[in-house]
Amino acid sequence: MDKRQKDPACSVAPIADGATVMIGGFGSSGIPLGLIDALLEHGATGLTVVSNNAGAGNTGIAKLLKAGKVAKVICSYPRTPGSIWFEKRYEAGEVELEVVPQGTLAERIRAAGAGLGGFFTPTGYGTQLAQGKETRLINGRGYVFEEPLHADFALLRAERGDRFGNLSYHATARNFNPVMAMAARHSVAEVRHLSDQPLDPEHVVTPGIFVNGIVEYGVRP
Amino acid sequence: MTLQAVKPLDDAQLAARVAQDIPDGAFVNLGIGKPTHVSVYVPEGREVIYHSENGILGVGPPPVPGTEDPELIDASKRLVTANPGASYFDHCDSFSMMRGGHIDIAVLGAYQVAENGDLANWATLDETFPPAVGGAMDLVAGVRRILVMMRHVNRDGSPKLLKRCTYPLTGLSVVSRVYTDLAVLDVTPDGFALVELAPGNNLDAVRSLTEAAILA
Numbered sequence: 320m321d322k323r324q325k326d327p328a329c330s331v332a333p334i335a336d337g338a339t340v341m342i343g344g345f346g347s348s349g350i351p352l353g354l355i356d357a358l359l360e361h362g363a364t365g366l367t368v369v370s371n372n373a374g375a376g377n378t379g380i381a382k383l384l385k386a387g388k389v390a391k392v393i394c395s396y397p398r399t400p401g402s403i404w405f406e407k408r409y410e411a412g413e414v415e416l417e418v419v420p421q422g423t424l425a426e427r428i429r430a431a432g433a434g435l436g437g438f439f440t441p442t443g444y445g446t447q448l449a450q451g452k453e454t455r456l457i458n459g460r461g462y463v464f465e466e467p468l469h470a471d472f473a474l475l476r477a478e479r480g481d482r483f484g485n486l487s488y489h490a491t492a493r494n495f496n497p498v499m500a501m502a503a504r505h506s507v508a509e510v511r512h513l514s515d516q517p518l519d520p521e522h523v524v525t526p527g528i529f530v531n532g533i534v535e536y537g538v539r540p
Numbered sequence: 541m542t543l544q545a546v547k548p549l550d551d552a553q554l555a556a557r558v559a560q561d562i563p564d565g566a567f568v569n570l571g572i573g574k575p576t577h578v579s580v581y582v583p584e585g586r587e588v589i590y591h592s593e594n595g596i597l598g599v600g601p602p603p604v605p606g607t608e609d610p611e612l613i614d615a616s617k618r619l620v621t622a623n624p625g626a627s628y629f630d631h632c633d634s635f636s637m638m639r640g641g642h643i644d645i646a647v648l649g650a651y652q653v654a655e656n657g658d659l660a661n662w663a664t665l666d667e668t669f670p671p672a673v674g675g676a677m678d679l680v681a682g683v684r685r686i687l688v689m690m691r692h693v694n695r696d697g698s699p700k701l702l703k704r705c706t707y708p709l710t711g712l713s714v715v716s717r718v719y720t721d722l723a724v725l726d727v728t729p730d731g732f733a734l735v736e737l738a739p740g741n742n743l744d745a746v747r748s749l750t751e752a753a754i755l756a
């Protein structure tokens with residue numbers, strides 16, 4: 320088994336127009352910048368992007384938004400200092416936005432990866448974000464039903480990886496990457512160090528079964 | 541509404557006041573913005589473990605220049621360090637800590653708080669402004685004690701402590717206590733109850749800046 324790929328372009332080559340793509344990262348940390356650049360170069364458009372933020376400045380997801388490749392963003396926090404390209408596209412009505420509470424976003428992604436049909440959460444009960452959703456009282460407390468969130472592809476960033484697709488992370492760059500790896504039909508990871516030797520099983524955070532392709536991209540943002 | 545002279549705390553004084561109520565041994569989540577400054581003022585000798593939603597328990601002070609790690613940040617996206625005993629984890633574990641009742645205290649900013657404890661801190665009524673909820677709804681759903689830290693009134697002088705919130709809610713009846721630059725108020729079954737006034741203020745003046753009743 321060897322999941323190593325030649326370059327980021329090979330990793331993103333199967334992504335078609337209209338695909339739903341999960342992109343790891345939180346703020347400036349743990350974003351697969353090399354894979355995003357390759358996706359932009361690849362040219363797929365009409366994308367639905369699932370990520371915590373909607374990019375800032377002119378890098379990462381902001382680059383995809385700037386180039387008009389994104390039809391919809393599903394995220395918890397689109398508005399950050401410097402999220403100019405998201406705001407521009409949103410104001411012009413060129414991008415659809417689905418805001419999901421951050422924990423619900425993570426858990427919907429997990430439900431997809433874990434083969435669940437959804438879950439009841441107290442988060443958002445009685446608020447605008449629960450409108451139109453099934454609710455239930457469980458032991459006297461209100462809960463909202465949330466559905467799994469699947470994706471066609473996941474773009475991940477990790478610190479170390481091996482040919483089996485095993486991944487380990489650095490500090491807070493872990494964030495959504497492990498759970499997104501589970502939820503997409505095809506997950507690819509860029510890693511800072513692609514090891515010739517298998518990772519120590521005790522140090523593996525994302526088991527290789529969830530990862531389809533791995534490529535070395537040494538630059539740390 | 542007649543404006544009477546009030547003496548508001550500045551941001552540092554307000555953060556210091558909140559910090560007095562963070563006990564030794566607590567697991568605490570500090571919301572983005574002003575609440576992040578509370579940790580600086582927690583009295584010496586108290587060991588408090590700070591949680592940040594992006595996957596760290598044991599957030600430490602900002603790094604010494606030259607030792608910054610761009611992949612070690614907090615929920616406000618500021619560069620931080622990891623204290624001894626810290627741990628890293630993914631988003632599912634992080635939000636299990638929050639939603640699952642494992643965090644003792646969260647300190648949050650707010651647009652509005654109602655006398656029944658309703659909180660509005662994620663969206664305004666301005667449709668052109670994209671809403672951003674982040675982890676706020678998860679925090680109020682699961683953290684045992686929700687402390688709000690905010691100015692007593694808006695910039696235009698309109699009240700933020702209301703009978704009912706007019707902005708979209710973050711959570712229903714979730715706030716335990718409100719710290720403003722003029723007063724500390726508990727949310728009780730009967731409404732806001734005065735804990736203390738900021739030094740140099742009188743209750744009538746503070747009441748005149750508050751839409752909801754203040755029980756004293």
